[in-house]
Structure formats: structure tokens, C-alpha cells
Amino acid sequence: MMNAAAERLAALDSLPAAELCGLAMETLENLVVVLNQETTLLRAGRAKDAGQLTAEKTRLAQDYMGFARSVQRQSARLRAEAPALVDALLGGHDRLATQMAENLRVIATARSVTEELLTDVAKAISAKARPKTYGANGEIAGQPPQAASGVSINRAL
Template sequence: MTAAARLAALDSLPADDLCQMAEVALAALVDIMNQETVLLRTGHIKQASTLTPDKTRLAQDYVGFARAVQRQGDRLRAEAPKAVDRLKQGHESLATQMAENLRVLATARTVTEDLLTDVAQIVGQQNKAKTYGRAGAVASDPASSARGIAVNRSM
């Protein structure tokens, strides 16, 4: 089926059916984002990352339905105003969940970066020579503190 045929099929659905399909996709997306947020909050980053493929698929599904709803907005408001109102409320719930999810992701990233930086500094301190310099103090080389450790900032 071509993309144009899929769009036409969505656009020709009865108003209640299209809204219901969008609501189901929206609820599933909010649910998986909530699961991810809970896992991240409790420090289960690896488990949270396993949700990414499903979250991506659900987000794509929802975006497809949301675009169909936008294209058919006038018709849907006329034929199924209550369903459109439910969708608006659901979308607000998604926005709230996304904001919380992004806050938790940012916190997890910061904590991870801080931990890796601390580990790099400790490893670097353990690897440097413990000799006295001219002034009678242990020489320090700040450039060697992160030798062998890299911080991936793409999280």
C-alpha cells in the first residue's frame, strides 16, 4: 500500500473510528513514556533503553493519526465533537508526560556525566606518578586526569 493510499484510508474512516484509533495510540504512547520515566527515576537506565523501539513506533503511529485528525479537523468536530475533546485532553496528558520524561532524561544524563567525570578524575589520579617536584609538593598534571575515559554526551 502506498503512502497516499494509507493517508486516503485514514481520511475516509468514520469520525469516531479515527478518533478512537488516535486515542488508543495516544494512550499507549503516554503509558510507555510513563514506564520509561519510572525506570529512569529508579536508576534502571538499561531497562528504560529497551523501551525505545516501542516508544518510537508508538510515537510514529500517533503522529500519523494526529496528522489525519488535523487534516479532517472540520469534519471530526462536526461529526464527533466529544471524541475530539477527549483527544485534546489526551494530547495535554501527552504533553505533560513528555515534559516530565524530558526532565528525568536530562537528570539521568547529568548524573551519568558527573559519575563518569568523577571516575575519570579518580582513575587519572591513580595513574599519575607520586613524585615530589622542585617546591617539595607532589606534582599535579590536570591534563592526565581523564586519560583512557571518554564521556559520550549524545544521551
């Protein structure tokens, strides 16, 4: 008796070549569109808006990976039944790889800029908290005890 996941894989693998390639291509194209939207929003400094695309991007990526694995498992059959569709799918995969690389580059830049800004703010806050008077020995007095620092950086982006 097959479990549910095995049944889904078997059903996917048994789809006609045109249908399997079509589903994979449609999902791939939708994923490229979402990645492009996210990249555009991040470039415009709209990280909150870009974050709203995360769930859809994740779902599309998971769906695409399922289709891509099925295409790999069925590659000989698909090449025999629909070689032009397989070639189109490979071209789409190359476009996806290019868009993903650009998306990752923009995400890394946004993260770096955010870290730099937060670090600069933390330094500025810290500098204002330092005493600016001389102690009894003629040197600037040491740091007062820190009650709390107001900035922390989450590097998990």
C-alpha cells in the same frame, strides 16, 4: 496514480470519525503508558530496562503523529461528526504533553547524573596516575606520558 504513502494517508483521512478518533486515542494512551514506564524505570536508576522501551515508544510516537496529522486535516469533519470524541482527544493530547515533559525532565536528570559520575571517575583515575615524588628541582614531577585514558563520555543520549 497514487503512491503507497498517499494511499495510506487517503485511507486514514477517509475513516469514519469515531474510528479515526478511537485509533488516535488508543495510540495516545499506549504512548502515555510507555512514557510513564520509562520515566519510572529511569527514576529507579534502571536505564538499561528503560532503554528496552525505546523501539515501542518510537513506533507509538510515529503512529500517533500519523493519526494526529489526519485528525488535523479532517478537523472540520470530525468536529461536525464527533465533537465529544475530538474534545476527549484534545484532553488526551494535553496528558501526553504533560507526561512527555516529565519524561524529558527525568531523562535530562539521568544524563546529568551519569555525566557527573563518569567525570568524577575519570578525575579519580587521572589523580591516581599523577606522580607523587619530587624531581631534581624540588617540585612535584610533571605528568608522565599518557599511554591511554580509560574513560570516555558519549554525550549523545
